[in-house]
Amino acid sequence: MYLEKIKTDGLSHLSYILGSDGQAAVIDPRRDCDIYLERARARGLEITHIFETHRNEDLISGAPALAAQCDAKILHGYDPKAPVAYADTAREGDRFSIGQLRLEILETPGHTDDHIAIVIHDTAHDDGAVGVFTGDALFVGDVGRTDFYPDRAEEVAGLLFDSLRKILALGDQAIIYPAHGAGSVCGSAMAEREFSTVGHERQNNPKLQIAERDAFVREKLGEVHYQPPYFRLMERANVEGWPAAPRVLAPRPLTLDRLDAVDCDVRVDVRDPESFAAGHLPGCVCLPKDMIPAFAGWFIKEGQRVALIANTETDLRVAMAHLVRMGLDDVVGGYSSVINAIAAGHDFRSLPTIGTEQVRERLEDNRDTWTLLDVRAADEVKENRIEGAAHIYAGELNEAWTDLDPGRAYTVMCASGKRATIAASWLASKGFGSVDIYLGSMGAWTAAQD
Incomplete structure (x- = not known):
């Protein structure tokens, strides 16, 4: 047996x-x-x-x-x-x-x-x-x-x-x-x-x-x-009943020029949050490859054409496999050399990070122009929250971003900073010009109270 x-x-x-x-x-x-x-x-x-x-x-x-x-x-x-x-x-x-x-x-x-x-x-x-x-x-x-x-x-x-x-x-x-x-x-x-x-x-x-x-x-x-x-x-x-998965779960390789020219609806950067925050190509949404199953279905719609960006070809294959298992098959290609692109002078963006002291200072002084946005799940927020923070679950920002003021400043937080990076990247891709990430997020805040 x-x-x-x-x-x-x-x-x-x-x-x-x-x-x-x-x-x-x-x-x-x-x-x-x-x-x-x-x-x-x-x-x-x-x-x-x-x-x-x-x-x-x-x-x-x-x-x-x-x-x-x-x-x-x-x-x-x-x-x-x-x-x-x-x-x-x-x-x-x-x-x-x-x-x-x-x-x-x-x-x-x-x-x-x-x-x-x-x-x-x-x-x-x-x-x-x-x-x-x-x-x-x-x-x-x-x-x-x-x-x-x-x-x-x-x-x-x-x-x-x-x-x-x-x-x-x-x-x-x-x-x-x-x-x-x-x-x-x-x-x-x-x-x-x-x-x-x-x-x-x-x-x-x-x-x-x-x-x-x-x-x-x-x-x-x-x-x-x-x-x-x-x-x-x-x-x-x-x-x-759905058609069989593609026989080859690997996206078509893209050069930087082809990535810039390809017709796609969403650019998804599957690198880790720290790498994304440090430097990413314009217009990308951060979806680390191990978080794709939890969050891709919020930010990628059925039928949308997706370009993937990663560090390695292996990471591109892993990301595509995750998407295909969820029925998000329209992967137009993958690019795996962000650092080389930046080194060659390609335009890039970054997401600033701040620490606990800056968050505390802003809570005291900047309420009129700034919002601390908590993107954890509701049960996490119920258990422990920062007074004065607004709450929108990370996934629900897929639509709730339209209710926010793009002229306002936002610091995004979660439990550690990973989901916050996803959420911050989505806001940035929608034209929010003043977005940063609370590094360490609730974990850092709690540690600072001890």
Whole structure:
């Protein structure tokens, strides 16, 4: 028998390939899906089944593309309002054989209406479940978000409570295999660890400590989650079925002259925030490559043409892979030599940084002409904030910038300065002429108070 986790960094997406006696099943494949065929064939396995635990909101499913290459059957949960065009429906109690393994379906709505969990049984030792693919219902250290149906908020939170009890009933011995790990936008309190059991989660997962259904519902209703605009694209793509990812996940190389001439809607600099702040080409938005999954969907619209700027060709490939997995395919090319461009005399911009003392002085003296703009998430601001700071979540500046005065001065802050650089770069790209970054941000402010 064989079970392997395939992790997609950035998105913190976890998919799986499970095999026995020449057969294999894939659970929640990503769009660039060749890896599953490669792993299966290396072990002499034929992929016969592809399961989706739910309609993903944060990445495009690779199930249609993978099935086209291996003639596998795709199984998806039931949602009469949004039936998945490319899949057969799996219902509670359905069973599927993968060699010696038996996979059974549990309907586990709450995160989404179509959500299912897939329980693993070993027919040679069939005294309870060996494991369960929990999708976005149960994570290591957290449970799924329930904000996708705002008009049914209490109902779906209650449904998740019921679904979690189904999973807990499988027994403490069952290993859990979630669809995401720490860093995913699908949960905010996941453990760094990506392995656990039902028993360990029962004892240690804070959300599972809430024994009363009404209390659980109140807890979920109190959560604050953000939904990037690209989630709507993911919903459509994962109902209709999306084309396979480009075979080559690398942008067309651009010289500096070609970069200056290329027709694009957004220039995205994927270098680290410090490098961007020190010097970048005019008109660029800062989206560090490891932050693309969290923020690209706020600042890049479907169909927009994107030029990428990085330090290395490897970074360009990583950035493009992130974008393609989110359905943002229109990458017109990539340039990887900012320092050389600046050294050759090309025009460049920088974003100034300031420290705690300057922030404190401005709070005391410059309120009429200056704003300290906090771009952290609402729950962070609720926990600890600087009196006098305005708050707009970094992603929501994609539209909220139009409500700001471009003639005013802004210092942008977050927890450390990374999200602040993204936000400041967006404002600068929109013509805000006096923008700087609070270096260290809330971390530095808190340290200065100790």
